[in-house]
Amino acid sequence: MSTTKRIASPESDPRVRAVFDDIRAMRKTDFINNFWHALALDPTLLESTWSEVKRLMATPTHLDPLTKEMVYIAVSVANSCSYCVHSHTAAARARGMTDAQHTELLAVISLAARTNHLATGLQVPVDAVFDADGES
């Protein structure tokens, strides 16, 4: 099921073809997953989404690639995006995440959810010492 009709030949559009070629080159595989296939409906949205993903996730920066994939999983779990949890868990494994790191990641995510809900239920005020913008 899907809320959009699957395009039969998305790569007949050269802008889609260019993005798909870039995805295949970056990932060293011919496989294009359903998310990118669906975005082909709107080449501008496809291009802007892929360019952000490529810039942040596929190139070395201040955070290492595996850390970024684990942060991505964490947000996807908290936002309850089933597709994203699956696709980014696969991506993290491709970047070397072990079973032990995976279950520890889930333990940290679920602990955070626990204390998030406790703090929201308590409605305690933020301690002044946490303010990064306080007067010096």
Next chain:
Amino acid sequence: MSTTKRIASPESDPRVRAVFDDIRAMRKTDFINNFWHALALDPTLLESTWSEVKRLMATPTHLDPLTKEMVYIAVSVANSCSYCVHSHTAAARARGMTDAQHTELLAVISLAARTNHLATGLQVPVDAVFDADGES
């Protein structure tokens, strides 16, 4: 403001005292932040919460401490817990997070939110290749 009344002398309860002493020893500071102070209302809840936080966050495991704090921030942002975003950003800084790492973390979190909402809006089916439990 708060949904609970602040206890004047929480450490008159020896169970609370023990947890607060442990927090101070682990963090090498006398400061007890509002979250733990409020949990002192229920020593069992205080003990079980702190023991989980200590076991997962304060001891070396399969993930490094800074990665865990950044995952914690990611979940706290997605769950919109203002207190937690403040306290764990401070904790990540205490573990060495630089300004460049912080803004890159926020960039990854917000990119994940963007594609989470896109995938949920598209309702595309999960690709079979992502299933970790598929037949071999």
Next chain:
Amino acid sequence: MSTTKRIASPESDPRVRAVFDDIRAMRKTDFINNFWHALALDPTLLESTWSEVKRLMATPTHLDPLTKEMVYIAVSVANSCSYCVHSHTAAARARGMTDAQHTELLAVISLAARTNHLATGLQVPVDAVFDADGES
């Protein structure tokens, strides 16, 4: 699957029959979708839910019907309600939403999610100028 048992003949209850007849008349179709069928378990809940939907969504008011369906999709995506994303995307198409409007809607929703998470991560204070209730 479902958390409730499907009623075999919901319209044997005259209150359910009246609501279903009204749904069919408004939508000019004999089809009753699973959501309303399940609510037939509790005629009071069915009546109060349908009367709100009818009053707000099915009659001309200060916002046009297609805008209201797109707002509905936006909330359903952010709340990660798979059923609702499907049913209201179909409703928006029935009210004339084009493919180009649909992908632009998803682009706006996902952009909002991106800046929502950025603002929550930054915890910047609300600018005084945004307060609709400020002193004149």
Next chain:
Amino acid sequence: MSTTKRIASPESDPRVRAVFDDIRAMRKTDFINNFWHALALDPTLLESTWSEVKRLMATPTHLDPLTKEMVYIAVSVANSCSYCVHSHTAAARARGMTDAQHTELLAVISLAARTNHLATGLQVPVDAVFDADGES
């Protein structure tokens, strides 16, 4: 702060006056809290919201009033509605919630959040035995 301008004399509108009088009668107090005051901007929205709250929360039904207030707190915490957490914690106390019940409620809410995030991270399929609509 608020996104709407506070009305100086909301009760000059007889429909608002009628709802406010009903709120005061039900609660046996002259106090009208900010939520209802703000809704006075739109008497139809005020009436439909209050009539639902009154029907479900203020009259004896299949669930006792305190249970309903605790469920209300649970949803408000998970949806991160600061105003609602405050107002419904006060309402639950008015219905007899003790400090011990309050902290146990928060413990259950935060445990649920923990296992919610675990199950979403694991993406395990729903066991067939949980289906209330299975074949007999």
Next chain:
Amino acid sequence: MSTTKRIASPESDPRVRAVFDDIRAMRKTDFINNFWHALALDPTLLESTWSEVKRLMATPTHLDPLTKEMVYIAVSVANSCSYCVHSHTAAARARGMTDAQHTELLAVISLAARTNHLATGLQVPVDAVFDADGES
């Protein structure tokens, strides 16, 4: 589908065996549902999760067991955890929840969601009278 590979014989690990035996004894059934089976991947996470669930949900405390299951359902719905909504609705039925209580629970949950979104959209300030920590 799942993000982890299903373990063929989880109970060959004695720590897993002990938890599974405890689950079977508490529930008086041989059935172990997919959630606990998947957690067997990490015996420490399995033990800490089960011990919390057992302590809070399976033993009599300040709140009765059915109330706690209904609060659990409420959080699971708001966090959009499909697995958890199914498993805890089944658990609540096992503790005696009637159809009438179930639909009333859903009515309260959805009413809370409605006023949560209204209050968040209005951004009205919290009334001082709701502060449990105010000066006396």
Next chain:
Amino acid sequence: MSTTKRIASPESDPRVRAVFDDIRAMRKTDFINNFWHALALDPTLLESTWSEVKRLMATPTHLDPLTKEMVYIAVSVANSCSYCVHSHTAAARARGMTDAQHTELLAVISLAARTNHLATGLQVPVDAVFDADGES
């Protein structure tokens, strides 16, 4: 309060200056709100965020500007982003949103939340007729 330190003179960086000048030109005001000021910490993040906002929100496309701002408010409410609810309500007013449209928008948002939570609690399967990708 904030999780980042406010930069004293952000426009000494020419990339920040260029974005701020563009914001001022588009909005015909000298005012730069706290969100953009905070993003100045990371000029690349500032540029990529602003370019998306400008492309989607500030130029005429398939949806009219006011509809897009109302969709933005809807997502911000559901994600419980206080800052965003304030800033985009102000933006919608600047684009002509009346008080009557505002309260109707909030009524639709809160109705969607209500049925989102009902559908998630019921876990009814998606009707085949809603599938946009069904066989023809």
